[in-house]
Amino acid sequence: MPVKNGEFVKLEYTGKVQETGEVFDTTDEKVAEEEGILVENKSYGAIPIIVGAGHLLKGLDEELIDLEEGDEKTISLTPEEAFGERDPKLVQLIPMKEFKKQGMKPQVGMSISSEGVTGKIRSISGGRVRVDFNHELAGKSLEYHVKVAEIIAGDEDKIKSMIELHYPNPKIDIEKTEVTIEDGVAKISMDEMAKFDNKPYMDITFARFRIARDVWENIDTIEKVEFVDVFEKKAPEEEAETEEVPEVLDKAEE
Amino acid sequence: MPVKNGEFVKLEYTGKVQETGEVFDTTDEKVAEEEGILVENKSYGAIPIIVGAGHLLKGLDEELIDLEEGDEKTISLTPEEAFGERDPKLVQLIPMKEFKKQGMKPQVGMSISSEGVTGKIRSISGGRVRVDFNHELAGKSLEYHVKVAEIIAGDEDKIKSMIELHYPNPKIDIEKTEVTIEDGVAKISMDEMAKFDNKPYMDITFARFRIARDVWENIDTIEKVEFVDVFEKKAPEEEAETEEVPEVLDKAEE
Numbered sequence: 001m002p003v004k005n006g007e008f009v010k011l012e013y014t015g016k017v018q019e020t021g022e023v024f025d026t027t028d029e030k031v032a033e034e035e036g037i038l039v040e041n042k043s044y045g046a047i048p049i050i051v052g053a054g055h056l057l058k059g060l061d062e063e064l065i066d067l068e069e070g071d072e073k074t075i076s077l078t079p080e081e082a083f084g085e086r087d088p089k090l091v092q093l094i095p096m097k098e099f100k101k102q103g104m105k106p107q108v109g110m111s112i113s114s115e116g117v118t119g120k121i122r123s124i125s126g127g128r129v130r131v132d133f134n135h136e137l138a139g140k141s142l143e144y145h146v147k148v149a150e151i152i153a154g155d156e157d158k159i160k161s162m163i164e165l166h167y168p169n170p171k172i173d174i175e176k177t178e179v180t181i182e183d184g185v186a187k188i189s190m191d192e193m194a195k196f197d198n199k200p201y202m203d204i205t206f207a208r209f210r211i212a213r214d215v216w217e218n219i220d221t222i223e224k225v226e227f228v229d230v231f232e233k234k235a236p237e238e239e240a241e242t243e244e245v246p247e248v249l250d251k252a253e254e
Numbered sequence: 255m256p257v258k259n260g261e262f263v264k265l266e267y268t269g270k271v272q273e274t275g276e277v278f279d280t281t282d283e284k285v286a287e288e289e290g291i292l293v294e295n296k297s298y299g300a301i302p303i304i305v306g307a308g309h310l311l312k313g314l315d316e317e318l319i320d321l322e323e324g325d326e327k328t329i330s331l332t333p334e335e336a337f338g339e340r341d342p343k344l345v346q347l348i349p350m351k352e353f354k355k356q357g358m359k360p361q362v363g364m365s366i367s368s369e370g371v372t373g374k375i376r377s378i379s380g381g382r383v384r385v386d387f388n389h390e391l392a393g394k395s396l397e398y399h400v401k402v403a404e405i406i407a408g409d410e411d412k413i414k415s416m417i418e419l420h421y422p423n424p425k426i427d428i429e430k431t432e433v434t435i436e437d438g439v440a441k442i443s444m445d446e447m448a449k450f451d452n453k454p455y456m457d458i459t460f461a462r463f464r465i466a467r468d469v470w471e472n473i474d475t476i477e478k479v480e481f482v483d484v485f486e487k488k489a490p491e492e493e494a495e496t497e498e499v500p501e502v503l504d505k506a507e508e
Contacts, residue, residue: 195459201451205483212485227483229459231466 001151002066003051006218008152008161009064010046011056018076018141043170046149048161050218055165057082060144072147079139086139092119096127155219159186159211166210169197185224186215195229255405256320257305260472262406262415263318264300265310272330272395297424300403302415304472309419311336314398326401333393340393346373350381409435409473413442413465420464423451439478440469449483 003009014026023035029044049055051064059081067073079085099106106112106129110121119133152161156179164174167190176191188211197204212225257263268280277289283298303309305318313335321327333339353360360366360383364375373387406412410433418428421444430445442465451458466479 195455197455199455201449201453201455201458204455205449208483209485216487223487225485227485229462229481231463231479231481233470233477 002068003064003148003151005052005065007051008048008158008218009051009148010048010150010152010161011064012046012147012149013060013144015142015144017137018143024137041170046147048152048165050162050214053214053218060146064146064148067148069148069151072145075144075146077142077144079141082140082142083135083137084139086134090119090133091122092131092133093128094131096124096129099129155181155186155222158219159188159215159225162211162214163188163190166207166214167194168199168203168207169194181222184222185226186222187226187228189228189230256322257318257402257405259306259319261305262302262412262472263305263402264302264404264406264415265318266300266401266403267314267398269396269398271391272397278391295424300401302406302419304416304468307468307472311396314400318400318402321402323402323405326399329398329400331396331398333395336394336396337389337391338393340388344373344387345376346385346387347382348385350378350383353383409440409476412473413440413469413479416465416468417442417444420461420468421448422453422457422461423448435476438476439480440473440476441480441482443482443484 012027014023014028014031016023023031023037026032026035026037027044027047029038032038032044052061054061056064057077059077060075063073063075096106104112106121106124108121108123112119112121112131117133119131120136121129122132123130152158159179159181160174160177163172163177172194173191176193178187178189180187208225208227215225216222266281268277268282268285270277277285277291280286280289280291281298281301283292286292286298306315308315310318311331313331314329317327317329350360358366360375360378362375362377366373366375366385371387373385374390376384376386378384406415413433413435414428414431417426417431426448427445430447432441432443434441462479462481469479470476
């Protein structure tokens with residue numbers, strides 16, 4: 001069965017800058033290591049996406065259609081299909097004294113953040129610092145090598161794949177996550193570890209919203225997604241262990 | 255029906271130090287204001303507790319038994335029944351230079367925290383600071399005036415009362431919280447606002463654990479408590495509004 005729009009697939013890919021051959025992203029740990037872009041604690045391997053759902057660059061999404069499970073393909077993307085053209089207005093000259101005010105010593109190549117946007121210092125001269133807020137890959141043609149590692153079948157597995165994609169805690173064990181579907185409602189009970197996440201509840205809510213939206217927009221039979229945290233009365237000997245949890249918290253709250 | 259152990263009640267109270275008549279805690283906003291102990295943003299009024307569940311000082315818990323709804327009572331507590339006797343070992347002499355190291359200027363009456371414990375500076379002399387880590391009310395006999403404002407009937411309302419007691423967000427509207435009980439499982443779906451809490455998920459989990467434990471230990475028919483966050487596909491015009499939420503998050507994550 002060829003891949004169509006709305007299909008849940010696991011994708012392997014490696015992306016290069018066409019002109020230089022520089023690899024900037026890959027799902028293959030060995031390639032990442034060879035290219036010197038290995039990120040520690042990142043989990044490598046095929047990543048789950050939905051074709052046409054905006055999880056990938058537009059140019060890539062379109063090129064996946066009609067591939068079969070196991071198929072590989074090399075795809076060239078123009079800047080428009082990838083990260084857009086460079087915008088000269090996003091290059092700004094900032095007086096050196098602004099950096100000094102904040103106790104910063106600007107250097108060429110340094111990344112700085114301002115109001116949530118990241119820029120790179122391109123040059124320094126005449127008391128002015130040239131900062132480029134364009135995306136690193138703006139204006140570049142890219143070449144992706146992709147492989148459809150798996151076409152995900154079964155609604156439970158499709159839902160789990162979106163948890164893998166969106167849930168902001170890489171330590172969650174997807175094998176311990178239970179998904180059941182009944183009467184148009186998907187109930188998700190995550191790995192017990194998810195309960196002890198230190199991230200703000202709101203961040204988890206946004207991730208859950210993304211999972212839920214991808215699910216109801218791409219699985220016709222589901223209209224509602226419930227995330228369920230279960231607390232269950234334990235047998236007395238087990239309970240003795242759990243008892244200590246709230247005490248630890250009491251101290252942390254003081 | 256007189257109050258018995260395990261009963262869910264709403265309690266009004268005012269606690270004084272017996273010797274001085276000083277009010278240190280009250281559920282009555284007017285009294286708090288008169289006594290100069292009004293805490294801003296605190297919600298006053300009868301608070302829900304379970305008799306005998308350790309929500310109150312032991313001495314108080316016992317004295318509530320056999321009261322009827324609407325009954326008032328004045329209760330005297332010895333230090334043992336309240337915050338314990340004073341422990342001389344909890345008064346420590348700390349060299350002044352320890353404070354200076356941390357850029358602090360100790361003053362008599364100042365509260366300081368060390369490793370999660372709070373102490374009060376009692377005196378300063380000869381380069382040494384006497385800090386008392388005993389509870390402010392240790393060694394004191396107390397007098398409480400209590401009123402059983404309501405005996406909570408109905409399991410749904412009992413569960414809601416524990417959410418009111420334990421949930422660490424005073425802005426949650428308990429009227430918008432849905433509780434259903436079926437086959438020994440209580441399902442709780444909180445006010446929508448609860449999803450956008452900025453506190454760590456883990457803190458919410460501990461609060462939920464306390465709610466669940468109070469519920470299954472005091473409502474015989476319930477063995478399991480589920481907290482359910484629902485995400486539902488909206489009609490297209492409504493969805494347009496919700497769409498923006500994840501974009502805001504994307505920026506926050508960068």
